Amino acid sequence: MSRVEPQIITKSNQEVTREILAITHTMGPGYKKAVVFFGLLLLLGIIGFIIRAVDAGFNDFRPWGYFMAGYAFLLTTASTAPLFSISQRMVHSHWRRPMARASEMFGVVGVLSTLMFIPMIALLPSSAGRRSIWFEWPGTPLYSDTLAVVFLAVLGIVLLYVAALPDLAVSRLHATGTRRKILDRIVIVNWKGTERQWAVHRASLRVLGALYFLFLVLVHTIIASDFAEALVPGWKDAIFPAFHVLSGFQSAVASTVVALFLLYKFGGYKDYIAVDQFWAASKLLLPLCLLWMYFWFSGFIVYWYGRQPVEQTILRTFMFEAYLVPFLLGVMLSFVVPFLIVMWNFVRKTILGPTIVATLILFGALFDRIRIYVASFSIADMRPDGLTSLEPEALSAVPRAVLPGAPDVMMILGTIGGAIFLYLLAIKLIPPVSIWEIKEGMLYRRRRKYLKTEIMVMGKPE
Amino acid sequence: MTTQAHHAKWTMVVDSDRCTGCQACVVACQAENNVPINTADIYRQKRVMEWIRIERYWEGIEEAEATGDPSKVKARFLPVLCQHCENAPCEPVCPVFATYHNNEGLNIQVYNRCVGTRFCANNCPYNVRMFNFWEPVWPESLQNQLNPDVTVRSRGIMEKCTYCVQRIRRTELTAKKEGRLPADGEMQPACVQACPTDALVFGDIKDPESKVSRKAANERRYRLLEVQGTEPNLVYLKKVDPHYVEREHNE
Amino acid sequence: MHEPAVLRRHTTPEIDRRINDDLTSSMFKTPSRYWMLVGFLALVTAMGAGAAGYMFVNGLGVTGLNRPVMWAFFITNFVFWIGISHAGVMLSAILRLSQAEWRRPATRAAEVVTIFSLLLALTMPLMHMGRPWRFLWIFPWDFARSIWPNVRSPLVWDPAAIGTYLTSSILFVYVALIPDLAVARDRTKGIVKAGYSLLAMGWRGYPMQWRLQMIAGILLSALILPVFVSVHSIVSWDFAVTQSVEGFHSTIFAPYFVIGAVHSGVSAVVTALIIFRYIFHWERYILPKTIDNLGRLLLVVATAWFFFLALEILFGLYARENSELALRTLQIFRWPYSLLFLIFIIAAYGFPAPMWLFKGVRRSFFWMAITTISVNIGMWLERFLIIVPSLARKQALSFNWSTYHPSVIEILIIIGGFSFVAMLVLLFAKVFPLIPIYDIKEGEILKDEIIIGKKRIPAVMREE
């Protein structure tokens, strides 16, 4: 086995700062082309949205299944991505340093997902007469969900801001022109880097991280239950929200890896990103793939074993009849293929291998979300008029699969394009590789001679 | 002869409108199938062994309390025995195949094979599987009444209604000896035989002319806990409420 | 302050000898309180065994089981001990894989707790069976008559999973024990030495052997973790596939049981470590830092577990079926289950989790012992409250609803089980080192310091 030496940056602190800021502050032609391309995709999505809105209106949620799937995909990937840096910071891992910012940067996509949630407010029916986790509380799930979604987005941006504050303060001093103006406006704290400031910074990152974690789990739970489970009569499945969260974790690592690869390959941060990050992240992807299968199977075996008609209908709808194709694609791309690739250490120890796996996982997540949300949205509201009594206990028949129309495809593409567009804009304002974390990491690594060999020594501050 | 190829599908119909709750079926079953004696102690331990039991429910208690008229309270009787489900939940959970489904629609219990995990009892929604917590004993006076056609079960194993499979086999053999098919109604489990009001009817549902087929086609038909999807081979007929029309008018 | 190129002290024979002395003291210098404890435990175990024998002779009638509460104390205890057994190997595997330095003193104790609690857990289904002398029928052994077990039954998955887990955790412990057996071999004489020599299999300790030992730790950890997850999932499916019992038939059971097992198991390991520290005077090895880290881990695990508990109850009530409502009413509001439920919630989460937020608690051996014991009281009740009320309110046919009172026999057997495990673990400590000696020595070798500014920061050497 060949060893990967932990990456050591031999540059001085000033060099690191200068270099990273220089890359952040210049916009190459490739970058501009990408911005225009993904901006156009976003535009395409908006057009698709308008077509659908004119065509179908907002009275019935059924035509909006693919739009919802797009939203859920954003929630699963972009909104969950910051968890990666939160959790790794919590366990003080050193390898996370160059990729922490790449994952927090996804916080800006919160803007898009909040915007996408606005039509949902009109679409989502109240919980009266519905079996849901709200037990027909007045005002639910509308206000509760909106509040949670908006709060999460705000929290994501605040987290990014706080985490990037030391870098932004440095960046401001080096910036010129419009960037300088913007930075002057947003860097409201007089950051000097005193010991006290650093202590507050560390503590607030910890608190914000824990809050974000808790809220993210909450939002996953209520979105999964209100926009999927509650819409399908007879679908009583306690593991589904947990599965939703778990596939979110998987996609969070995957989207961070993909973003990191793009930064490495096209962003110019080759000196700061090494195979370490990909190797370690793929070690996380391996158990996450297994857990994906485990959570799915745990739900499946319980439904499969009994012969209750309610459960058999759910299985046939979501997995084995109506939505068989997206289901199989989801299983293949979220578990089978990634697992078979990432189980080999020599693949994990490359940059390309983990990236390919991560890309597959993102596609798998997309198909999985389409399967779940399109299927759930395709079922008509079966509550009796007047909402005085409960909806029926079970789905009477397996619904037909809803295939995407042109506006649906446009909306999905627009969602993905829009997310990348926002991300691209953000990386020119905020350094996508965290300067302070890299510098901090440089402090803790030493190479020492030990008897007849050389060895890596890593500081483990309490 | 054609007896080999023919597989009956044994079914019972329970007409709850006719049931008076007299418990004759319970006693008949007890005697026929060597079910241990239920003493007061056993009742207190909640380990009653009854292959068929009459579940008694009270109806109209709220109404009686509201009006102060105790005559509004009605006793409702529901005879419950093994439903011989097509998709019996008890069967797949048995680790040793001590219970399985045969091609006549019967849910078979193999006493010799049973190891007593009681998983089947958990997974039976109707609670009709009995466990021998104690070694069964009969008083001296009853020892000679035990049915020689039925095994006496030892402690530590499950048992339950068999639709009197010993009688089914005996009837089949008699008919085969005489070179004919068993006639409808020729085969009767003990409970059916003992029922004074004909509330229980037993027969082959595959035979469209049989009494059981005709009764099962009744519009009052329902099956117990249908939402479980167990597909029981036992059909209930709803109670006809004589006060139903009257109440409708009053409201 | 200038940092020299080499800044570390090597271990010396003095350090190693001290480590050997300390860690083999449980084997060669047994304190009298040890024997008092073992004697007491043996007495209690014998009592439990007597009760089990009485039940074996007279049948399950001597328990409080009834219809429909066909499963109760034994199965509760089975799930509980399977849960405890999960911490052990899981803890040591995860900590090995994540190369956490503070794992070193804790791993073997955790694994040993695993093995013995698994052994006890295995006896529980036997106690529970109506005809335990026929348990072999669950395995495919009857070639002569070609009668096979029913692989569709979760009760066949169980022995497959538990058998795999037990076999692999015993081997896992054994492989990691070989270098320490060599220490025991080198410190003993005569017939005892012969025994240890046999077990140590001629270990010499050359680089390739050490290297393989290190790889074995990682590789086996990686292989055992998936087994560990599957075992408790399969145990949970004993319940979850039961479509007729609403309280069991929940899709979340597998991960919920697993995380619950980790919760109670890690707590049990913490309790055990604190007790060992007291009995064998391991103040130098089981440090406040060790249990502090375990406390942090517990806080995360407990909160995750609480999330699953909330999901389980929320989505149980979700459909608002009458029988489900009746079950939850019994479980939460009806005497005596209401009291048990209250104790359960407080003991398993309400009391310990907020306590663990404080560093002072996490670093206090006394409080950690109290909180972790509390967790296990709560987690035992959790299993009881899942099993008994669910069966007592099975389905809507309310004529059969029942309740359950344990008999003295059952209680004695349960108590006997607890002391059986404790006794076995203590006896293990008499024969084998309970703290991995070579692992502690390796920790000493890899320990280093770096200097940043004016501060000395502990550091470790990293091989990979």
Added chain:
Amino acid sequence: MANKQILGLFGDAERAALATDRLQDAGFDNKSYQVLTGSPYPEGAFGEELPKHRLYAWPFIGAACGLAVAILITAGTQISYPVVTGGKPILAIPPIAIISYEGTMLGAILFTILGILFESRLPRPFLGLYDTRITEGYIGIALTCPEERLAAADLAFRQSGAEDVKHEGQPE
């Protein structure tokens, strides 16, 4: 000329490392001796070169065997004993999957253990030249060489500060 063993015991790691240098200077290659330690040292600390091992192949072989056996048992017993239970198919896949999973893991783990023992050449019936002080923190260098070169090895050991040098056949 028969090969003989010699064992040098060192009180600290530096001297042991020095001794390996001296041995190499004296013309012993690093395959002729083994450094015996009571705890694992970082790889290459004594300039040793570890031989290749195939441990990583073992779990895969074991997994394949375990999977095959498990599928054979589960599928085989179901087919050869076609009893209907609960309306489930005779050849039910999910139970096969569960048991095969356990079988696979069991096979993999058993083979890994066998692999570890095999690759570390355990069990070893005779301990050979050894000293109990090794587990007490001393570092031993066990050298196998032709009898006439023993003196050179002994010298190298003693020059590097060995606490003790043991020869094969020498009384305890």
